[in-house]
Every structure is written in structure tokens, then in C-alpha cells.
Amino acid sequence: MEGWIVKKEKGKQTVLQTPNKHSGIQITVNKKRKSLHFFAWYDSFVGIEGADLTLEDIVQLFKE
Numbered sequence: 001m002e003g004w005i006v007k008k009e010k011g012k013q014t015v016l017q018t019p020n021k022h023s024g025i026q027i028t029v030n031k032k033r034k035s036l037h038f039f040a041w042y043d044s045f046v047g048i049e050g051a052d053l054t055l056e057d058i059v060q061l062f063k064e
Contacts, residue, residue, distance in 0.1 A: 007015040012031035018024030023042035030037065036058075039050035 003019070005017045005019055007017070009015055009028075014029040014031075016027040016029070018026075022044050024040065026039045026041075028037040028039075033052075034055040036053045037050055038053065040048040042048070
């Protein structure tokens, strides 16, 4: 995936992260729960509250 750092975590999670460490987005793919968790930060330490989005939610968005 060009432009992303991909890390395989223990269990069934894969983490996609933008390469800039000062600000960016992290997406955790949880295959067991069939969901994505989005998280962001800026200025190296200010976190923006994340949220989960299930596969069902994503499919529904494409159907609408």
C-alpha cells in the first residue's frame, strides 16, 4: 500500500499508518470483529478521538 506503513499485530489486526510521525492517521483493521478503527494525531502528541466502523457499515454506505 503505497504511502502507508503497514504493521501486522498479534492476533488478527493490521495497522495502517501514515509515515509522518508529527501528524497523521492510523487505521487498525480488526478481522475478528470485521471492523476498522480510525485514529488521528497532530503536533506529535495531540490525539483526536477515534471511532470504529464495521464492514456492514461500509457496505451499507456503498449501497446508498
